[in-house]
Amino acid sequence: MKRGNVLKVFIAPLNSSGVRKEQERIVLKKDYGIKSDKFANGDLEKVVMIVGTKPYEMAKENGIDLPTAALGENILLDFDPHTLNIGDRLQIGSAVVEITQNCTLCKHLTKYSPKLPKLILKHRGVYCKIIKDGEIRVGDEAILVSKLKESA
Helix, strand or coil: CEEEEEEEEEECECCCCCCCEEECEEEEECCCEECCECCCCCCHHHCEEEEECHHHHHHHHCCCCCCCCCCCCCEEECCCHHHCCCCCEEEECCEEEEEEEECCCCHHHHHCCCCHHHHCCCCCCEEEEEEECEEEECCCEEEEEECCCCCC
């Protein structure tokens, strides 16, 4: 079931401070991470970060100037990934990722506004692990391929 589309993709280039740089495409490798990303080969449960437009919209509505990629995302989608559950799998481009956890809030977000962390608490983004290698480009579809059944 189609959920939405990729609006932008980013990496933190090797030998950089960790600031995300917009790319035309990113390449995901299972048991490694995103090719040419500073954070590859780290915590494989959190190697990909997906964010939707909602926290950026919320910031704007509250007069906060929040530049794209400020939340540390690798993939910006046109829907809120928090509508999905931990364990759900998405095919994005030719890659498949599994949502492993909701993102925690970082103190660095207060540089944009002291109220930002609490404002976007439930919409910051989700961490994912890579299930299947693949390439993701701007405009690719995000398709829900496996939904973890919710317990009753």
